[in-house]
Amino acid sequence: MVYCINHLCTLRRNPDNAKNCLACGNSLLINGRIRLLRPLRSLEENLYTNTNVFEVEDVGTKSHPESQIRVMKVLKWSEPKLVELVQREARILQIIQYPGIPESARDDYFTFKLKDTLLELHCLVMQKVEGENLRQWLKSYGRIPQNVAFDWLSQLINTLDVVHSSGFFHRDIKPENIIHKPDGKLVLIDFGAAREITSTYLAKVSTNGGSSTGLGSGHEVTSVITAFFSPPEQMNGQAVPQSDFYALGRTFVNLVTGMSLMDLPINEKKGRLIWRKYAPQIDKPFADLLDDLMASSPGQRPQSTQVILQRLNKLPYQSKIYKLIKSKKTLFIVLVTLITLGLFAGFKVFLPLMANNLVLQGKKSEIANDSQTAQNYFNQAIEYNSQLKLSVSQFYLEQAARHFNDFKLAKKYYELALKYNDKDISAYNSLAVVCWQLGEVACALNNYQQILKLKPNDWEGYYRLGSFYDQEGKEDLAQEQYKMAIKINKKAVPALNDLSRLRNLKEDYTQASALALEGLRLTEDPKLQAALYKNLGWAKFMQNQYNEAEKYLQKASDLDSKRIDAVCLLAQVQEALGKIEDARLSWEICMLARTTQQDVFKWRQELLDRLTKNGSNAIL
Template sequence: MVYCINPLCVQRHNPDETENCLACGNTLLINGRIRLLRPLSSLENQFTYTDVFEVEDTGTKLHPKCEIRVMKVLKWSDDTKIVELFQREAIILQILKHSGIPKSTKDDYFTFALNDKLLQLHCIVMQKFEGENLAEWVKNHGRITQRLSLDWLSQLINILDTVHRSGFFHRDIKPDNIIHQPDGKLALVDFGAGRQITRTYLAKVSTSGGTKTGLGSGHEITVVRTACYSPFEQIHGQAVPQSDFFALGRTFVYLLTAISLIEIKIDQKTGKLLWRQKAPHIDKSLADFIDDLMSLFPGQRPQSTQVILQRLQRLPLKSKINRVIKSKIFRFSLISLLVVLFISGYEGYRLLLSSYYFYEGSRHLDEPSVARKYYYLATIYNPKDVAAYSNLALACQQLYDIKCVNDNYEKVFKLQPNTWEARYGLGKFYDDQGKYDLAEEQYKLAIQYSNNQAMNAVSNLARIKNRQEKYSEAATLAIQGLSRTKNPEWQAGLYKNLGWARFKQQRYVEAEDYLQKSVKLDSERVDAYCLLAQTYEVVGNLNKAKIYWEVCLLSRSGLPEVQKWREQVLQRLLQKN
């Protein structure tokens, strides 16, 4: 059977080897090379813009090769916006190079006029992936395991990494658009909603309001949305690359629960999906990660595919530790060891209990009140445990219990005065309180006791000098620190502080260079984005300034200087209005 391309044809299927449609007379050999073998979407649906077919493609004269492929046909060409989206999909597929993205070439996009010349069809031919989409997979196999979810997450983020690094984002990630191939590999398809990440686009997003085409600036931003999978900002025409992460998180909720998202309740206060109880086989660390992907605001989600890949690398280890701790064998072994040690001596029993509570505290670092309880018990059973006192102080810092912080650091320094990590921790505590003289004293001790290895303390010292408007001292410290560390996180902080100092010294080219290095090393450094925004604004590059102000304003940060910069730019905006 071969099909007619004419969407208005009353009898589209024809016998094999027929040259022209028996019903409407249009040729069945499209563009001299393609025959439509079977529809992959319903031909009866009049509400869709496209037909999708499995086709036999004999190739071009220069590259003759008979292949089974997929062809998407735009049925109506009177809507310029839809045509633009269709042409954009063709360009995206030509640019992106990844085994999990359909291959398509320049020759694979063409227009085809019907016999009556009244209708011109736009066509894209692309690679066909064998297999079933993930919506079909779940219906046939049920919810996925944790192990499989980690594998699939890694595959999809690697595909998205290629997409985002190439300057695009997808805008329509959902189970139906992900193909599971027979070899277990995943493919991401349907780039019809794909968008290019350009300065112009981000400027439109930052200045548009909340309708389906944007507000306020006269810009139009085409809305593409899928119920339950599109984030709030995309529904209102303000999709950003992080919108893909929201849709990915929602996709995995469906895969892990095998329950339609519309059936899962939403917390009315937080806007979060209440899905965890429906996936009891999933560890807390993975569930937390998926909830982070689905955060309500783009600035609260991971800011890049690289950040997600780094977090994914740590998840299997966390999951393994969690499974071991929950296992009956582990608990039995722990009880047995406790009994043996109790018999061998009460002191050994106390030390073991202290180690157990210390370990439990370390498992709950994201729950400071719980961690505090366990670290406190660890110090009760081993009053000489410097690490337990130090970690207890850190937990108290998160709870803003000043007395607890001071008491426990005092105990640390009595037991071990030259522990640089605790000196740094106390310095950070004073720093967060705005007690910069006390913070500077502890940072210098941390540098001294670490034999000049604590370059994170050097970075924070440089930040204090910038806040005190001692920019030459800040720059000198940052340069010294950069010469002594290869730690990317510390380098990011040092470059940021060096860029800050150069900006204030009106050395704007250097400032831009150092700040760009900072965000390249750590894409979540909100203060560096704020400083870049100010730098571009001063040199008159307002398009770039808008982009970086958007990140500065939308991302989470508790730094007082960031809050100050935000207030300043918002005040200026209010004055203009």
């Protein structure tokens, strides 16, 4: 089976012996050398992306005389900014020859003209790196120990040293863009967002702040953003070489905790992730380095890869000192010395030490699946030192996070965590989510209500309860909670958005529009803006204001390509406007895209009912 390169082709799969695509007639041997074997990203999921990526057979060139399996990126549109990015990526891969970066030669970048169209596809062929990306690796093996983290960080900093020294920086470091090869070596991939480090570029960053809206926004300095990994300055179109360090630090927090970054709490005053307690295997010197990499300001981070390499060289010695200070043997020697000097006055002084030892024994028992013995140890420890309740609760929270995919086990650990600390709002919220996943509605509701008892003026608590009722189909109860959230905090944009959606469902389109417009006035978050524009467009559509509806729904889709509900609504608006070809394409995306948005399923069924009733050609 070989694939057609034409992304507009209606049937892209072809038999191995075909020379030209049976559907559109384009050659299946691209540039006289490349055969597309299989897509590395689902073609159905790629409707909104600018590129297709294929595993290909390269039958041979001057630089690669033997046939080999490689990877090819195909730019679907000749938009100048997109072409500039893929050309820059090609140039980077040609310039930098290093084991930690995919290989690509000068003749690996070329264009391909599609038959009977004006479209010219820009193609980049590169080395196929065997292995799995670190997101997949983490899913398979869990969080990494410190020795692995040290090895991987050292490899990647050496790779970045070569990249930065060559006059570029990456701008999109994340687990998905790092491949772990079978021999343990790491390769940094996807340089499509990379920039050159030039005085001209840095001048643009410092003077006009770049573009905060991505490609085609008017500035020459464009921003590339990956949620939770991109630093603050990059979100404002002001990425600098030190931006790579921030993304790398966050990548390693993800790897050493085994947790999604969105699930980690944040120190509101310092704006830093609170992650160390979820990675007990990482000692303080190494953790300090990761936190320095993730400093909120580029000037607070290490200023070069060489500075980081120097700190990495010192880490083994610093870790030994730290372990020596923390070791039981060292503690025993200190205690004996103090006793000898007569600084201990009676048995009570030893109680904290005994309590800590009991906690340690309890943790070992729980890890060995002896829960009852563990709780006996913990309860005895707390009798000696009541302050250990929080430590025991935190231990159970860590166990719950580690086993979150096993909902029954996670529920047990969250309940135990709350037994020792019944004031932990985040634990109640997590327990509510787990209960809902288990179908235990009463348990979920009870925990959401418990949050409100602890913090009655917390708008987010009312919003979470409203979302729960919303998911359960109890729309009137959901509206009450959303209104309470807005009453407490008039800037509660998520509540404004969801209440707007429910008013659309209640056919109160004037109120739905007002709520959406108020939310748009208060937020600059693209995801929230997309949801609000969708609700606004929905209301305008139902009021027969089709041109306005089309404008708002297109805006929603542009801001968030995963808002399939906006596309489904847009299809209906385009149909009402008589834009049949546009409607057909929008309906196709609406029907094929993967989504969990509940309204989409209703609109899909309505379309199927119409097609069944009127015939396949009656609507479009």
